[in-house]
Amino acid sequence: MTVWRLAIREIRHRKLSFLMGVISVTTAVACLVGAKTLLRADRVITDHLMQAKQSEVETAIAAKEESVKQAGAELEDAMRKHMKGLGFNILILPEEQSRSEMLLNGMSATMPESYVDKLGQSKIVTINHLLPSVSQRVQWPEHDREVMLIGTRGEVPIQHRGLKKPLLEEVAEGKMVVGYEIQKELELKVGDTVTFREHDFTISEVHPERGSTDDVTVWINLGQAQEMLGMQNLINAILALECDCAGDRISAIRAEIEGILPGTQVVEKFSQALARAEARAKAKETAESALAREKESSQAMLVREEQGRQHLEQQHAGFAAVLVPLVLVGSAVTIFLLALTNARQRTEEIGILRAVGLQARQIILVFLSKAAAIGIMGGLLGIGLGYCVGWSLGGLSSNQLDWQLLFATGDLLTTIISAPILALALSGIASWLPALMAAQKDPAVVLQGG
Amino acid sequence: MLLLIDGVSRTYTDAHSTVHAVDDVSLQIAAGEFVAVQGASGSGKSTLLLMAGGLLKPDSGQVQVDGQDPYGLKPDARADFRAQNIGFVFQQFHLVPYLSVLENVLAPAMAVPGTEAETRDRALQLIERFGLSDRQQHVPAKLSSGERQRTAMARALLNQPKLILADEPTGNLDHDNADTLLGYLADFAADGGAVLLVTHDDRAVACAQRVVHLQNGRIDQAVASSA
Numbered sequence: 001m002t003v004w005r006l007a008i009r010e011i012r013h014r015k016l017s018f019l020m021g022v023i024s025v026t027t028a029v030a031c032l033v034g035a036k037t038l039l040r041a042d043r044v045i046t047d048h049l050m051q052a053k054q055s056e057v058e059t060a061i062a063a064k065e066e067s068v069k070q071a072g073a074e075l076e077d078a079m080r081k082h083m084k085g086l087g088f089n090i091l092i093l094p095e096e097q098s099r100s101e102m103l104l105n106g107m108s109a110t111m112p113e114s115y116v117d118k119l120g121q122s123k124i125v126t127i128n129h130l131l132p133s134v135s136q137r138v139q140w141p142e143h144d145r146e147v148m149l150i151g152t153r154g155e156v157p158i159q160h161r162g163l164k165k166p167l168l169e170e171v172a173e174g175k176m177v178v179g180y181e182i183q184k185e186l187e188l189k190v191g192d193t194v195t196f197r198e199h200d201f202t203i204s205e206v207h208p209e210r211g212s213t214d215d216v217t218v219w220i221n222l223g224q225a226q227e228m229l230g231m232q233n234l235i236n237a238i239l240a241l242e243c244d245c246a247g248d249r250i251s252a253i254r255a256e257i258e259g260i261l262p263g264t265q266v267v268e269k270f271s272q273a274l275a276r277a278e279a280r281a282k283a284k285e286t287a288e289s290a291l292a293r294e295k296e297s298s299q300a301m302l303v304r305e306e307q308g309r310q311h312l313e314q315q316h317a318g319f320a321a322v323l324v325p326l327v328l329v330g331s332a333v334t335i336f337l338l339a340l341t342n343a344r345q346r347t348e349e350i351g352i353l354r355a356v357g358l359q360a361r362q363i364i365l366v367f368l369s370k371a372a373a374i375g376i377m378g379g380l381l382g383i384g385l386g387y388c389v390g391w392s393l394g395g396l397s398s399n400q401l402d403w404q405l406l407f408a409t410g411d412l413l414t415t416i417i418s419a420p421i422l423a424l425a426l427s428g429i430a431s432w433l434p435a436l437m438a439a440q441k442d443p444a445v446v447l448q449g450g
Numbered sequence: 451m452l453l454l455i456d457g458v459s460r461t462y463t464d465a466h467s468t469v470h471a472v473d474d475v476s477l478q479i480a481a482g483e484f485v486a487v488q489g490a491s492g493s494g495k496s497t498l499l500l501m502a503g504g505l506l507k508p509d510s511g512q513v514q515v516d517g518q519d520p521y522g523l524k525p526d527a528r529a530d531f532r533a534q535n536i537g538f539v540f541q542q543f544h545l546v547p548y549l550s551v552l553e554n555v556l557a558p559a560m561a562v563p564g565t566e567a568e569t570r571d572r573a574l575q576l577i578e579r580f581g582l583s584d585r586q587q588h589v590p591a592k593l594s595s596g597e598r599q600r601t602a603m604a605r606a607l608l609n610q611p612k613l614i615l616a617d618e619p620t621g622n623l624d625h626d627n628a629d630t631l632l633g634y635l636a637d638f639a640a641d642g643g644a645v646l647l648v649t650h651d652d653r654a655v656a657c658a659q660r661v662v663h664l665q666n667g668r669i670d671q672a673v674a675s676s677a
């Protein structure tokens with residue numbers, strides 16, 4: 001016989017009391033481990049969630065950024081494409097040029113060619129690519145038809161800006177560029193020689209169909225055109241390109257040009273290209289503001305989400321902070337009462353064991369052995385139960401990653417490892433006083449009855 | 451002298467009254483002697499026996515077991531002393547309810563760290579001698595009264611004590627079982643042990659070599675007799 005054996009026998013004899021002790025410890029440990037597991041699971045899930053949301057947001061923002069970039073690129077591309085050749089959208093005319101007259105019959109008023117040089121030497125910023133031109137609707141007697149004759153000199157550089165690649169090449173003397181209709185009707189191709197108003201020209205370029213006056217236009221050198229039309233040193237218009245098409249900048253352009261060239265007027269030529277470019281600019285703007293909104297709202301969403309999770313975690317932590325100590329104390333009290341009852345029940349056997357020579361500390365040992373058994377069993381069961389409950393309440397999936405994350409910080413493991421020690425301590429401390437009381441029982445009092 | 455009781459007194463005091471349970475009793479039992487203390491209920495028999503057994507310190511007077519005053523020892527040493535020298539048998543048997551016959555018999559061995567196997571052999575011998583061999587794995591609840599008391603007797607003898615203190619051991623037994631038990635006690639004395647039996651049962655007294663009468667805590671010299 002050993003004290004331990006005695007304890008085991010007693011446990012088997014009074015199963016219910018032992019079971020209740022084990023349940024108490026199990027509850028306490030399960031509560032502790034469960035709470036710890038749950039809190040840790042909360043953290044893991046929060047991290048998961050926030051990571052997922054973050055990457056979701058990042059993807060969405062990246063998509064939006066891509067569309068902004070694309071809109072920008074499209075815009076630039078469109079500007080470049082459409083401005084090239086057709087790009088002149090600003091027309092500087094003599095003040096006396098009637099617009100209805102111009103639209104009906106072409107330009108008639110003139111201004112000195114030197115205006116363009118004056119503009120080129122100015123500090124103008126709102127426009128670009130200055131092109132002086134004469135433009136008249138004239139007869140082509142050799143072919144018995146009317147054409148729009150445009151004489152151009154090539155772009156006049158704006159001096160303070162440095163050279164830019166011209167939108168339009170100068171038409172050299174003796175060369176001619178023809179519009180689509182003319183080319184088609186007269187069956188012309190590059191390199192052909194034609195006679196125009198008694199002058200010979202070589203076709204240097206034929207334009208594709210544009211569906212505008214351009215299709216019936218003939219471009220020749222400005223000087224030649226001036227001479228042909230008796231307009232030496234005079235021009236009808238200066239074509240220019242607005243620097244930035246977005247927004248209403250025409251008033252700014254007008255103000256600037258008026259300051260440099262009084263007695264002129266500025267007309268903004270509507271062009272589909274411009275409209276399209278503006279639409280694209282708008283699209284870019286829309287995409288940009290959508291991006292900004294997306295960034296803002298997703299940031300807010302992340303913050304809200306994080307706050308929500310934090311709130312949940314705090315709730316859980318607060319609940320655990322109240323529940324765990326409560327259950328621990330409750331279990332301790334239960335175990336104490338169970339041990340006390342047990343000590344009462346065992347008065348007789350303790351009396352006789354003392355009488356046959358067992359020492360007080362052996363009696364204490366009997367009780368503490370039982371307490372240890374309760375602590376170990378309750379501790380192990382509690383860990384298992386608490387872990388399962390915490391896991392399932394925490395809503396983790398059962399994959400390897402979650403498991404690893406759960407134990408990524410050592411504190412859950414520490415709790416689990418220290419739980420049996422806690423269980424032993426709980427059971428031992430709660431049983432200590434009853435054990436002591438049992439050992440102090442006077443065997444004489446017990447045995448006197450016999 | 452194996453048991454020497456010299457002028458011991460014991461008084462129980464509570465809020466209402468003072469009871470002189472044992473009053474200046476002297477008694478000597480030599481090895482091989484079987485002494486019965488007879489007296490009416492409440493005469494102080496159990497009190498005297500507990501004092502003799504080192505379980506209850508007398509208010510005054512002296513107890514010596516085999517020349518040693520158990521009350522001069524520290525509690526642990528006294529428990530040890532009891533385990534080695536004194537066997538107890540009670541009317542209520544006082545068996546540990548969840549231990550088998552064998553385990554109950556072996557219980558005193560816990561107090562005396564000795565050779566495990568040797569104690570076990572002795573326990574089995576005692577069980578056999580008391581006719582409990584086919585009951586040795588039974589718990590007390592499944593035993594008859596006689597079997598229980600024989601188990602208690604075997605337990606008392608396990609550590610080969612010099613003195614057996616029996617408090618009304620036949621109180622819960624029928625005649626046959628009582629006779630058997632008293633026979634064992636007589637055998638123990640015959641083998642050189644000392645027996646102090648306290649009882650009010652005349653038949654039990656008949657087995658003793660010497661009878662001491664106790665009345666109101668005092669030895670009644672008038673009826674002192676020897677068998």
Ligand SMILES: Nc1ncnc2c1ncn2[C@@H]1O[C@H](COP(=O)(O)OP(=O)(O)OP(=O)(O)O)[C@@H](O)[C@H]1O
Pocket residue numbers: 445448449450462463464469470471489490491492493494495496497498650
């Ligand atoms: N713990 C106690 N407290 C107070 N009085 C006690 C106590 N134990 C015994 N007594 C009293 O002391 C007296 C002697 O008691 P004791 O038990 O020794 O008698 P007894 O001869 O063994 O009686 P019985 O034959 O009924 O067992 C009795 O009057 C009893 O009431």
Ligand SMILES: [Mg+2]
Pocket residue numbers: 448449450495496497617
């Ligand atoms: Mg009595």
